[in-house]
Amino acid sequence: MNVVHLVAISALSLFGIGLYGLWSGRNVLRWILAVGLMETGINVFLVLTGWYPGARVPIITESFSTSGPVPFLDPVPSALVLTSIVIGLGTTTLALALAILHARSHGTLECEADPETAEVLE
Template identity: 45%
Template sequence: MLPISHLELAIGFGLVLIGMWGLLSHRNILRMIISFGLVDTGVHIVLVATGYITGATAPILDEAMQQGSAPLRMVDPIPSALVVTAIVIGFSVTAVMLAYAIRLYKAKGTLAIDAFTESKW
């Protein structure tokens, strides 16, 4: 079994839980967008923590890493690369949500979800 960092996993899952609580308990759209950002950040931390091995080195093959146990002593770069892409996508989704919240505020003058329940699509 590969030793992964349990502190980062706990922090990531904690952020996901706080964000989910915020999504389910608040009725303000802006607070829901912030909660969505917390969930997004927590998932990123969990993904990076799964690819990290405590005490391992960067995945650069050199003379010292040419031995047979090299994969056990290297950090997996795939989760980190995927998280970088997910961060960019998360920023763009947050920007779209904020732009939509601005449009809703201009239309109704409030960001409370209760004001939008009678809207007809």
């Protein structure tokens, strides 16, 4: 059991906890939190894909210039994680706005399955 396994397991459990949270309730806030957990799990997993033992942070400093080839972390996953965090922020904000709309029109955050009641507007 090394660090990689530990991180991978925690990432996948976050994803699993999120999935369970989606399945086990009908509260909009609970769903938002669950989706957030899933996204966090994936982000941790993404960071992990760029890591391997002994690698250094991919920032060029003076100590690199002399010592021949040095193993870097793969910087691409870090860039992906940044993007994915930003997307997550956007969708979470949007979902919170929807939750507010839901609370205003139904007086509760429990989302029952009757979308048929929506009015038809142009």
